[in-house]
Amino acid sequence: MHFNETLKNIKTYEAGKPIELVVREFGIDPKNIVKLASNENPYGVSTKVQEAVASRVHEMYMYPDDSMHELKERLGKHFDVDSKNIIIGSGSDQVIEFAIHAKANKDNAILINSVTFAMYEIYAKQVGTKIIRTSSREHNLDEFYELYQKEHPALIFLCTPNNPTGDAIDKSALMHFLDKIDSDTLVVVDGAYMEYAAYKNASKHVTPKELLQKYDNVLYLGTFSKAYGLGGMRVGYGIASRKIIQALYKLRPPFNVTTLSLTAAQAALEDQEFVQSSIEKNFQQMRRYEEFAAKKCIEIIPSYTNFVTFLLKNNNSSTDVSHNLLKKGIIVRDLSSYNLNAIRITVGTPKQNDRLFEELDKLI
């Protein structure tokens, strides 16, 4: 059977290894596995959210409120924007999908950072659009602007803080860049880790409200998968001008978020104490990573997220190191597929980090 030409260029996405897989492959007791590969919140999910969801399991037979009225109202209040400027996705991934399918096609292009979130490229390949990359590892907005002028991309993706490197763009530089982009180019500002950046350094804190007030062509993305501790529930959102939201809505399948995911996200948004406490602990623990790296003379990229990226030296292969950690039940992300000899490690709980440092110390 023949399929569409575009499929030929698509490789299946390899997600961070789940605990189940490591159990199956290496026969390690699930209790001894430390998963630091997918930037989940290591402090788990707020007990208030757990209670809210547990109290509504009898509602699983009912389709969710497809208008997502309640969640959009609460998000609107949280960000001080109108709920009509919000679209909810099955993770912010899905909003990326909508944006690419709405704007990109075989005859135009998207512009992304050299090293950045893998889903931009994956969805771009689905529509067969051209993918233009910068050359620098961290976002260099001058280079973005040069390529914008030269190549006229239909979409530009700025991931700040960036995954998988952890660096963040200065807000003032971002706004200056956006000022120069024409109104027909859709700029996606992916703030999946923005809650972490906002805590660490106000100069990196970009808010959807400010973007919305100034730019009709900017789509801000956020997620409940990271600081809110709901990676498993698949809820993200896009915030933009009405015109963009209406276009994305045309591509949204009905019931794209589950009944219990809506409940969970609504409850998570109310428990800011949990979110802030998770972030605080994250940066306390991150200091240990910085100290470990300094001790080992390993370069790390200053991180505004809940993960750190260790740029390994030539005598250590990131593939070997991550594989050897895996054999000990510790899952990290090898960045060799990004052409980096680096590993990305989610900053875990104190106990998880103890385990990691103990094993990593033997390997590098």
Place this chain on the structure above:
Amino acid sequence: MHFNETLKNIKTYEAGKPIELVVREFGIDPKNIVKLASNENPYGVSTKVQEAVASRVHEMYMYPDDSMHELKERLGKHFDVDSKNIIIGSGSDQVIEFAIHAKANKDNAILINSVTFAMYEIYAKQVGTKIIRTSSREHNLDEFYELYQKEHPALIFLCTPNNPTGDAIDKSALMHFLDKIDSDTLVVVDGAYMEYAAYKNASKHVTPKELLQKYDNVLYLGTFSKAYGLGGMRVGYGIASRKIIQALYKLRPPFNVTTLSLTAAQAALEDQEFVQSSIEKNFQQMRRYEEFAAKKCIEIIPSYTNFVTFLLKNNNSSTDVSHNLLKKGIIVRDLSSYNLNAIRITVGTPKQNDRLFEELDKLI
């Protein structure tokens, strides 16, 4: 801002009204609302499934096992097929999306029944493919074959039992039809309501195993949203030859099913007693609909599902009838958008049906 041309032809899908919306619009007490619009299982969700999900709410922070190993193994066992022939979607809707994006494009066409599940058309419009429809209300496989020969569609959708009409194709006729279709044409057999048909009449019972054994070009779809009582959790599946599954996998976004949805689906599959009991009660209650229709001299389409479609007489407009029911807090589906003066009603619990008959009796 300009968007892709294909968006111009897409209208946003209107889902069945959720209870929340009726509460907001008409100020009716949620306790008094009877929702018979979305073909959810009126007997709710199995208590075993509720317990399984409630016991794992602490896992919401973790991304799901993206290989979906456990669910695919159990589904494979249930249908006696290899798990490698299975793909899991966020509802079977999403597998429809994968199939259309894999095979349809601007230069080819899909063939669907005159009146059928709305999502085929919606996804087809996203890729700008031509949509060919039969003329008869129920599936007429002779007409399908004529159009197949004339138009050479890349995909054919057969929905059996069909939504929103409730009729089902005879298995022998279906197999005879499939025998005549060339191997490069993908035929989707959408069995979202197959558990109901299988119970009512064995001659309508199409199994993925039989399809897989005979046809490399057939994709069977099933869902946990109906008989399994998990409409809110968004889990469906496709079963087909390895080659088709591998192609669809390229279009599957990672983590497309939530952590708790996987738990729910796995537990639901184990509780066949709940499923069978729901189906049995469904057809007991359906007799009351048949009697009501006979009494009122209303034509109904013999249904192999958990809903009935009342073809109203000219003096009753389906839009008026459904709107008047809505004002009483009873939600049914007006089929005027399908060019039918008909209403589709989910067969509810005895009590829900009492309420419906009481109000409907006054209106038609």
